[in-house]
Amino acid sequence: MKKYKLIVFDIDGTLLPFGVESLSAKTKKMVHELKEKGYVVVFATGREFVTIGTLLDDIPVDYFIGANGAFIYDLNKKEVVFENKIILSEFQTLSNFLEKFNCEYSVMTDKWGYFSDGHDLDTWFLSPHKENFKNLCELTCDEEPLHLVTIRANDKSFKNTVQEFIDKNNLNMEINAQWSKGFFIGPKNTNKATGLKKLYKFTKITLDEMIAFGDSSNDVEMLSEVGYSVALAGGWSYLKTIAKDVTTKTVEEDGVYYKLKELGIL
Missing domain, CATH: 3.40.50.1000 (HAD superfamily/HAD-like)
Structure with a gap:
């Protein structure tokens, strides 16, 4: 070889x-x-x-x-x-859009994870790190960099709805992977x-x-x-x-x- x-x-x-x-x-x-x-x-x-x-x-x-x-x-x-960071103001634009839907989502910084109201942290993946999560209302401009947005959605078509919103608003981010219960958003390219x-x-x-x-x-x-x-x-x-x-x-x-x-x- x-x-x-x-x-x-x-x-x-x-x-x-x-x-x-x-x-x-x-x-x-x-x-x-x-x-x-x-x-x-x-x-x-x-x-x-x-x-x-x-x-x-x-x-x-x-x-x-x-x-x-x-x-x-x-x-x-x-x-x-x-x-390569997600811009806070652009995340807030996305967050305001997501609040119109009944979905759980979170965003990760280098120190904390921030979750939306009603987000289930009692999963095999998140529960070991629960002490490192805060509610999204605690996210401030001092908490950059933002690296990754995770959205839980059982409706597979919701991914297209979110990507269309991102494109329409020219946000410098994109859906870059899927998982069995949702998808991930990161910086474009x-x-x-x-x-x-x-x-x-x-x-x-x-x-x-x-x-x-x-x-x-x-x-x-x-x-x-x-x-x-x-x-x-x-x-x-x-x-x-x-x-x-x-x-x-x-x-x-x-x-x-x-x-x-x-x-x-x-």
Whole structure:
């Protein structure tokens, strides 16, 4: 196999089974082994500073690309080295529009998550971080940067309604991924692949020198543009059609670890 220099992983559904709060022993071992072999290790995820929790503790990850590409955090320097923000005034315009509908939504900053009235925080994903959430009425101009808006909506057509509003009002944001119960909004032209391109400034590693693993709609651009892409068995079926490879085991079975073994990287 060609000599790749950087390996990037989505987290939820790729390294971490849904509903599970900590990485497996094999995944942690994998990261340590990759670093020992000289690879740059990157986690690229829809999670941001609030919901990443302790997942990056005790493993030698080099960069955290969060909020679907909205920022890059250098874990060695312990600083944000790139950031693309949602403008507060534009979020407020969107928020005023969303208040007309019966939907739950939240926006994430680098310190807090802010939720709309009636938002359910008792989910497997949010409940471990409840102490880091506030009501939207507490969001002030001092709380920038805004990285990611999450909207819960059972009506699939509501996504089109929101995107039409964004376009009509020329807001510098867009829907950049879906999930089973809603969708995400981030800064325009921002995704995991654009984050990896920005990473070149710090690593001098091009996309064709990268291997990427993912499982869902927010991994499409990343898996389309890197040198070698791997979709997870059990993941979104469309992603498997654009990836160069698919794991033989699921996330619950440490599929990424075994694929890297199969490729001779571990």
